[in-house]
Amino acid sequence: MRKPLLATMLLFGLLSGLPAQDFILQGCYWSCPEDAPGSLPDSATLEFWVDHLTVQSPEFTHAGFTAIWLPNLTAQAPQQVKKLIQNLNRQGLTVIAEVDLRQDSLGTLSEQGTALNDALGVASFSITDRAHFPAEAFAADFKALLERGIEPKFIIRGSPDFDRSGQQVRWMRNTLKALGEKALPKPRIYDYQLREALRKACSDTTYDVRRVYRSSIRDTSALSGYNIVTLANHPAYKNQNAQPADYDNPIEEPLLAYAYLLTNNQIGLPSVFYGDYFGGDSELVEYAEKKPLRAHIDQLMAIHRQFIFNSTLVEYLNATDSGKRSAYYSGDSTRALVFQLEGNSTPAGLQSRTQGARDVLVAINFGSDTLSLRQEVNTSNIKAGDYFTDVTAQSLSQKAMLLPFDSLDAEPSAVAVRVPPRSYAVWVQGRAQKITPSRVQLTANPYPDYIELNWEVAYERKVLGYQVERSVNDGPFEQIGQLPPLANENESASFLFLDKDIFQGEDLRYRIKLIDKEGRFEFSPVAQTTPVQRDLKFELIEAPEQHSCTFKMKSNYSGQGQLVIYDANGDPVFEQPQTITKGDNITRVDLSRLDKGIYYLRFHAEERALWSTKVVRL
The missing domain is CATH 3.20.20.80 (Glycosidases)
Structure with a gap:
């Protein structure tokens, strides 16, 4: 049975959380x-x-x-x-x-x-x-x-x-x-x-x-x-x-x-x-x-x-007077702090209202042995199938699934976590990435033919340069470019880099490696994307009057194509290279050299026919 988050907790009020965005x-x-x-x-x-x-x-x-x-x-x-x-x-x-x-x-x-x-x-x-x-x-x-x-x-x-x-x-x-x-x-x-x-x-x-x-x-x-x-x-x-x-x-x-x-x-x-x-x-x-x-x-x-920030409740899960059960497989109960914060009113919780709460689990191991325990948690905001993700990347259990505390429990109410000696970890309910503080904030904007990378640097003190690194389909990160600093020192700076060496369907991850003049470096958080599928939309806007017809092609990329006209027997009678530009492309087709009859217009690009329409030469 799920109980409200009350025992051994501190309540500031429903919406009053401590303004700890101040440090x-x-x-x-x-x-x-x-x-x-x-x-x-x-x-x-x-x-x-x-x-x-x-x-x-x-x-x-x-x-x-x-x-x-x-x-x-x-x-x-x-x-x-x-x-x-x-x-x-x-x-x-x-x-x-x-x-x-x-x-x-x-x-x-x-x-x-x-x-x-x-x-x-x-x-x-x-x-x-x-x-x-x-x-x-x-x-x-x-x-x-x-x-x-x-x-x-x-x-x-x-x-x-x-x-x-x-x-x-x-x-x-x-x-x-x-x-x-x-x-x-x-x-x-x-x-x-x-x-x-x-x-x-x-x-x-x-x-x-x-x-x-x-x-x-x-x-x-x-x-x-x-x-x-x-x-x-x-x-x-x-x-x-x-x-x-x-x-x-x-x-x-x-x-x-x-x-x-x-x-x-x-x-x-x-x-x-x-x-x-x-x-x-x-x-x-x-x-x-x-x-x-x-x-x-x-x-x-x-x-x-x-x-x-703005969490209103905390429960000390392994306190001596806690009603929550703990089972220690290694480590010492007297050398660990394990507590849970509700996540309804935190910035992450407010952003995921449709997906549920974002409760937080914290485990701090003061002991000299690995802390390995199964800990009962408060399930007020948790449902079957939920899990917690370590956002510090310091635990030995990156994902903590909700599971029964023991074989007598009908419902899952606990998590199993492992923390190295003299260390700590923070798990967030649901899917989450490792938090990597960096002065570099990177965004990756996908297009059919290239990926546009934009990054902002909060300050450039001692910056020697930036390396652009890419991982393809979960492969290792490799350098694909580099840029010098703008020498703004204590001011912010903005950068743009285009990655044109891409292929459709690739899963791409990018990061920026900032190298300083003392040989140290830091990485930006990883930006993940995939190239946008090439898209061409066609419309016949003027049917043949006497000797011509006109069609419109709307494209989200630039490239080359081929316009081919076939007669009723399927034999090509006319071919014309076609340049594709982003946006609307208007093409007028001259039919004056063709005999009267039925013809088929087909547009070829990317080694296949993308559009076909029938026209009648009057």
Whole structure:
């Protein structure tokens, strides 16, 4: 029996899903948290970072980031910083400045916020606050900021002791009460307790990762995800208290933490640390030997935008108190997170209303063994014959069919999935392709004689060139052409390529290989097509009057044909080459040299007769 999607789930309301199309990038560039507020490096170092972030900004936007946290911004920032903020704004990135309220001498939120807004145009703030700062006083200060005409898109509050005692939740409830339920914009708090659970899940092999379900602010307090920002790492996590393996240590391998934060849209607005994103390319000393997580994070954000954004419900399928059954063939139940998101109101779900819902399954394996299990799922949106497709291409079960959980079940209600050690996968209900984030977007437009390839490039920084690759009838991809960049650097570019070496009936797949000046490359998503069938339509528009007749031929291609006139005995008496052009072709046939009688006009092309009509020479 199918049950409604209710148990161990979080409900925002039928149409209210968390606006998680926003993603925050936060990092430490020209200064560090232990430096004095507002301190800046020497001018050469500052100029390097300003230029570096300006060049990278199109990449941030293309990946899906909508906001960027910058450290130690002050109203006295030099001109280079002001120019950087302007460039980031032009790329559609909201700049978030840090505001320190721990010392009265630094000024209130409204005072510091107004100064930052007047000097730099910044109107979003991440606040480092005293743990016991009264909520009513903060609400009054926030209202004063709004009265000055400054409406922050983001205003996020944190406390220096990382909220180990849970005081932030009480503070937030009191703040919302003081502001009023209808007050906009809504303030947010960092979810430090979820971050600590994820730190343990990633670093402690004895930790039961299912405790993550019961650790987030949203799960434990029912505080709306609209008021929460989630995080894995942050510049402040540097083991500043010199205590090993505690709350302010960085997560050394945070990929699985991000897999959870970027797929569970109910728990809060995700943030990503710059050092984790770029790894050794971040230019941060402590990340020099780290592998970048950029490709994984870009893919997860793309999956989120298409299949998860606006999902209103999540069910923790393998939680200890879940009513859903799990059977583990390998791997450890204490080292896996398996959950399901409804897909009715997501962008993909709304696009496939006639084909059914697009629920999402996520499995994250924190264990050192392959996770292989049969998991009962919620079948509210699922029917017999349904299946799930892995859009990450990281699982060992690309297609997960709906099947009975055991031999006693009359109806299918479970899926079998396999995930490698220390990995994750995301399955989407129904047919789906692997999500391949790329700055190259390719379209293939078919014609009878050629395929027109068009691709858009979001930005051309460091691009050396583009290779056009084609696969015929599921064969290997082979290069068929190449084009140089337009050298637009941080601007978009458009390209056109015609593939004329094609044959009717071929199944063609294309992709663009972008090669950069450092020898790296990325592929566009694959575009699949087949040549359009050649089509000729004929119409006799003027029957013979005395010595001629006229017919119209409409074609969807250009080529050559042959007009042949036969007598009543079937013998050819006249032949004439005919050029075929796209569109309407009007042909007048001279019959003056023929004797009176019955004749047949036939048009030959592509080695066969395509049209025949009878005419009478009067």
